[in-house]
Amino acid sequence: MADNQTPETKVSFKDTLNLPHTDFPIRSNAKIDDPAMVARWQSEELFSASFSHNKGKEKFILHDGPPYANGHLHLGHAYNKVLKDIVTKSQRMFGKHVPVTPGWDCHGLPIEKKVTESFPGLSHKDLKVACREYAAKWIDIQRQEFKALGVLMDWDRPYLTMGFDYEAHILKAFGKFVTDGYIERKNKTVPWCPTDQTVLATAEIEYEERKDPSVYVLFALEQKITDQMFSDLHGKSVNLLVWTTTPWTLPLNRAVLMRPSTEYVVLDVNGVYVIVGKALADKVAALLNVEKKISAEFNSDQLSKQLPKVHHPFVENLMTPILLDNSVLVEDGTACVHSAPGCGPEDYEVGVKNNLEIFSPISPDGKYTKGIEPKELEGMSVADGQIWVLKKLTERNTMLFKTSIRHPYPHCWRCKGGLIFRATKQWFCDLSRNNLKTKALEATNTISTLPEKSINRLQATLEGRLEWCLSRQRVWGVPIPSLICQKCDYTYITPELVNKVADHVAQHGIEYWDMATEQELLPENFKCPSCKGTDFKKEQDILDVWFDSGVSHFAVLYDSPDLAFPADMYLEGKDQHRGWFQSSLLTSMVIEKEPAMRMIVTHGYTVDDKGRKMSKSLGNVVTPQQVVDKLGTDGLRLWVSTIDWSNDPVISDKLTQNVQEVFRKIRNTCRFLLSNLYDFDIALDSVPLDKMHVIDRYALQKLFQVNDDILKKYQAYDFTATFHALAEYSSVDLSAFYLDIIKDRLYVEKANGLERRSAQTACWYILDTLTKLIAPILSFTAEQISDHYQKHKKQSIHLQEFAQLQDVWELLKKKSGYIDVQSQPFGRVTARNVGFGTSFDAHISRFIIEQESQWDMLRNIRGAILKAIEPLREQGVIKHSLEARVIVFFDEGMPGRDQLHNFFTELQHAGQTIEGFFEEFCIISQFVMQHNTGDHLEQSEYKGMFIKVEKAQGDKCPRCWKWGQSDDADKLCHRCAKIVRK
Numbered sequence: 015m016a017d018n019q020t021p022e023t024k025v026s027f028k029d030t031l032n033l034p035h036t037d038f039p040i041r042s043n044a045k046i047d048d049p050a051m052v053a054r055w056q057s058e059e060l061f062s063a064s065f066s067h068n069k070g071k072e073k074f075i076l077h078d079g080p081p082y083a084n085g086h087l088h089l090g091h092a093y094n095k096v097l098k099d100i101v102t103k104s105q106r107m108f109g110k111h112v113p114v115t116p117g118w119d120c121h122g123l124p125i126e127k128k129v130t131e132s133f134p135g136l137s138h139k140d141l142k143v144a145c146r147e148y149a150a151k152w153i154d155i156q157r158q159e160f161k162a163l164g165v166l167m168d169w170d171r172p173y174l175t176m177g178f179d180y181e182a183h184i185l186k187a188f189g190k191f192v193t194d195g196y197i198e199r200k201n202k203t204v205p206w207c208p209t210d211q212t213v214l215a216t217a218e219i220e221y222e223e224r225k226d227p228s229v230y231v232l233f234a235l236e237q238k239i240t241d242q243m244f245s246d247l248h249g250k251s252v253n254l255l256v257w258t259t260t261p262w263t264l265p266l267n268r269a270v271l272m273r274p275s276t277e278y279v280v281l282d283v284n285g286v287y288v289i290v291g292k293a294l295a296d297k298v299a300a301l302l303n304v305e306k307k308i309s310a311e312f313n314s315d316q317l318s319k320q321l322p323k324v325h326h327p328f329v330e331n332l333m334t335p336i337l338l339d340n341s342v343l344v345e346d347g348t349a350c351v352h353s354a355p356g357c358g359p360e361d362y363e364v365g366v367k368n369n370l371e372i373f374s375p376i377s378p379d380g381k382y383t384k385g386i387e388p389k390e391l392e393g394m395s396v397a398d399g400q401i402w403v404l405k406k407l408t409e410r411n412t413m414l415f416k417t418s419i420r421h422p423y424p425h426c427w428r429c430k431g432g433l434i435f436r437a438t439k440q441w442f443c444d445l446s447r448n449n450l451k452t453k454a455l456e457a458t459n460t461i462s463t464l465p466e467k468s469i470n471r472l473q474a475t476l477e478g479r480l481e482w483c484l485s486r487q488r489v490w491g492v493p494i495p496s497l498i499c500q501k502c503d504y505t506y507i508t509p510e511l512v513n514k515v516a517d518h519v520a521q522h523g524i525e526y527w528d529m530a531t532e533q534e535l536l537p538e539n540f541k542c543p544s545c546k547g548t549d550f551k552k553e554q555d556i557l558d559v560w561f562d563s564g565v566s567h568f569a570v571l572y573d574s575p576d577l578a579f580p581a582d583m584y585l586e587g588k589d590q591h592r593g594w595f596q597s598s599l600l601t602s603m604v605i606e607k608e609p610a611m612r613m614i615v616t617h618g619y620t621v622d623d624k625g626r627k628m629s630k631s632l633g634n635v636v637t638p639q640q641v642v643d644k645l646g647t648d649g650l651r652l653w654v655s656t657i658d659w660s661n662d663p664v665i666s667d668k669l670t671q672n673v674q675e676v677f678r679k680i681r682n683t684c685r686f687l688l689s690n691l692y693d694f695d696i697a698l699d700s701v702p703l704d705k706m707h708v709i710d711r712y713a714l715q716k717l718f719q720v721n722d723d724i725l726k727k728y729q730a731y732d733f734t735a736t737f738h739a740l741a742e743y744s745s746v747d748l749s750a751f752y753l754d755i756i757k758d759r760l761y762v763e764k765a766n767g768l769e770r771r772s773a774q775t776a777c778w779y780i781l782d783t784l785t786k787l788i789a790p791i792l793s794f795t796a797e798q799i800s801d802h803y804q805k806h807k808k809q810s811i812h813l814q815e816f817a818q819l820q821d822v823w824e825l826l827k828k829k830s831g832y833i834d835v836q837s838q839p840f841g842r843v844t845a846r847n848v849g850f851g852t853s854f855d856a857h858i859s860r861f862i863i864e865q866e867s868q869w870d871m872l873r874n875i876r877g878a879i880l881k882a883i884e885p886l887r888e889q890g891v892i893k894h895s896l897e898a899r900v901i902v903f904f905d906e907g908m909p910g911r912d913q914l915h916n917f918f919t920e921l922q923h924a925g926q927t928i929e930g931f932f933e934e935f936c937i938i939s940q941f942v943m944q945h946n947t948g949d950h951l952e953q954s955e956y957k958g959m960f961i962k963v964e965k966a967q968g969d970k971c972p973r974c975w976k977w978g979q980s981d982d983a984d985k986l987c988h989r990c991a992k993i994v995r996k
């Protein structure tokens with residue numbers, strides 16, 4: 015019988031039906047219900063309870079990577095945290111102890127910049143205090159926003175990288191690096207503003223158009239190599255033609271670069287022989303306004319074998335090497351590139367790679383200093399040096415051509431002046447020390463990754479890492495506890511000093527460094543070992559924030575009584591391969607001598623439906639709140655589950671519609687189940703397996719399989735597959751099949767009779783299992799549903815375990831047939847058997863396979879019968895399948911006929927009739943099985959089954975709408991009459 019219809023007869027039997035009823039609303043009112051649920055969890059102390067729940071059992075540690083405590087959450091944050099929440103909620107429901115400590119990254123430039131803008135001119139100490147307040151404000155806001163998403167973590171006890179204890183741990187970790195000799199202070203080339211006399215962070219650099227000279231300079235190749243390589247030129251001089259727009263850096267030249275394995279030519283430019291990339295010869299000739307005359311050709315590999323050098327264009331007696339480097343392109347210039355490692359960022363990298371001198375005699379205010387050649391440059395500003403160099407090149411006849419160029423050039427965000435690059439003393443972690451990089455690379459083989467191939471990315475970024483510069487010229491961060499000799503630049507740093515500072519920082523925070531005096535930090539009567547000087551100053555640089563968050567395994571996990579080291583999982587966006595994953599791995603290899611994590615899971619970046627990264631300038635930013643407004647919190651969480659690890663999470667209309675549709679389907683399915691269990695108590699009313707209708711047993715077997723399957727998906731962190739399996743189960747197996755079939759029994763049969771209780775028993779198990787399966791994802795909905803069906807509910811659904819079901823057919827067979835299973839409950843609440851790897855006896859496993867194929871056959875037969883009814887409906891002979899009478903004959907040669915007979919026997923054992931079974935199974939009024947002949951019947955879609963469909967005979971029962979013979983005054987069918995006229 016169909017929903018929401020009342021019989022059309024005069025006498026209404028509506029009140030005699032068990033019509034569905036529940037207070038669980040059809041639609042959730044997310045705006046009101048979601049915040050109310052968070053408030054309830056808060057008052058139930060669920061957040062802290064989730065931390066200690068299952069204490070003593072197997073642990074699962076997901077170590078939360080700290081977001082930056084600045085600004086509202088964006089969708090990427092929400093996506094990441096919900097994923098972590100799905101992982102940890104599901105692991106907890108497997109019975110593990112899953113304490114989750116959330117974290118925040120607090121130090122660093124963005125906060126310092128914001129605070130400096132609002133309060134300029136603060137002392138270092140006051141600036142730190144103000145930054146603390148600023149970070150604390152945003153931590154509170156983000157905490158509320160995470161909670162609102164239903165994320166279950168120990169929110170009242172997070173780890174903050176600005177906590178005094180954490181700051182002290184950063185220093186203790188740094189102390190271990192100092193002890194083991196990883197820390198060194200040496201030159202690094204950095205972007206520098208000579209006006210403000212400061213280094214600039216990437217975020218502080220602005221690019222603006224600027225006009226610069228564009229000069230083509232001759233670097234003469236050493237003559238003996240010229241003679242070997244180009245003997246045809248008979249001793250003439252050959253030059254590398256180098257293009258530069260920063261002539262002032264030429265005195266700092268330390269190499270000329272060419273591209274490896276690339277064709278070069280010697281061009282004759284009016285008697286001057288110059289080497290340029292072959293692919294650029296036409297361009298160069300055109301620029302110089304000469305005819306292209308090629309005197310020789312060669313491959314750069316050929317030349318490099320000779321370890322050649324070139325003469326500097328104006329520094330006497332200076333010869334610099336020719337090096338091959340892939341950074342040289344053959345698209346612009348000459349493919350011969352001037353390299354000054356002390357004043358260019360790319361040059362610096364080439365310099366580090368090739369062991370060149372990081373030569374940078376440039377003062378903070380942008381003047382050449384002592385050590386510069388030629389000496390007459392000393393004390394000259396680099397701007398004047400620019401003109402000096404051009405004059406010198408002309409004088410020496412080493413400039414082939416000069417023009418000017420307009421190009422984007424880096425400028426200072428503060429004073430808008432052009433930047434220079436100069437080398438300054440920075441702190442480094444020596445990655446080659448104790449083979450740190452090699453060891454870390456080897457250790458990656460012990461870390462499992464998801465997606466699997468992301469291991470390559472981790473290894474590639476690690477391999478590509480040249481160095482780790484640990485210092486930043488900032489205030490809001492952990493000081494590098496060392497003292498610098500003001501006379502000779504000697505650096506005083508010892509493990510004792512670092513640990514002493516750490517102890518004070520544990521008491522006073524990093525503000526201690528501003529309060530401490532040099533005298534109290536240095537040993538008594540300390541003299542510089544290098545120059546005997548006594549004037550020392552505290553280092554003002556702070557540690558890279560990646561070091562802060564990178565040692566969280568040491569600060570948070572290592573000594574914790576509740577957590578554990580190493581973590582089972584680190585789960586972040588794939589950009590963290592070069593960020594947090596790497597800094598965590600490197601530091602753990604030094605501190606704990608093993609990787610901080612067993613598994614690294616990575617996900618993509620949130621993008622719009624065109625695959626573009628969300629950005630303010632594109633105007634395509636979607637906030638978590640916008641998604642929640644549209645889908646509800648659980649809708650957002652369900653969306654998270656739909657995205658495969660290897661894809662970028664997309665927000666598109668199509669996807670959100672699909673999510674909405676699945677959410678609605680699952681919710682409605684649960685609501686239907688709830689609405690038919692209002693008078694059912696599993697402890698009192700459940701029917702033992704052997705007494706159940708066979709279709710109910712089949713539903714439970716299906717449930718067992720689905721549960722088993724989805725739990726495996728949770729174990730594999732395959733939430734996309736979980737989403738699809740839940741969607742399919744709800745719509746295909748339940749809504750369109752089983753629940754449709756049993757409606758008649760639920761509504762019509764005697765309320766507390768076996769027929770209805772059998773179906774209700776199955777419904778209860780389905781609801782309980784399904785609610786638990788959706789709980790990690792649809793967290794609010796699952797809590798609400800369980801409020802309704804769990805009588806005397808004691809604890810949140812999130813502290814309960816997944817349903818542990820048993821294989822129905824295994825149970826039945828073990829008890830030899832279909833009897834004797836009376837006392838056997840289907841679901842076990844305590845046993846830890848989720849159906850994995852259960853070993854079957856051979857005959858049991860054969861029995862299960864037989865049952866499987868038997869039900870496949872029955873579903874196919876059902877399909878063929880429904881198909882045969884369809885034409886009558888189209889012709890208008892009947893309106894609903896319930897008005898049909900179906901006559902079938904199963905032919906001798908029908909495939910699976912023996913199985914069908916076995917099934918009939920099973921029905922008999924269960925006290926059911928063949929007709930009754932098929933009438934319910936196909937939702938028809940009359941089923942007739944002919945035994946002798948298929949004459950007058952037609953071959954159905956199912957081979958060997960012959961069929962005839964006609965309008966049902968007799969009267970329509972006003973109560974159940976089934977057709978049949980009736981001797982009742984109101985035309986009630988026999989079944990209904992028995993119930994109503996007791």
Ligand SMILES: [Zn+2]
Pocket residue numbers: 207208209210211426427428429430431
């Ligand atoms: Zn500036």
Ligand SMILES: [Zn+2]
Pocket residue numbers: 499500501502503504542543544545546547
């Ligand atoms: Zn000194």
Ligand SMILES: [Zn+2]
Pocket residue numbers: 971972973974975976986987988989990991
């Ligand atoms: Zn009836």
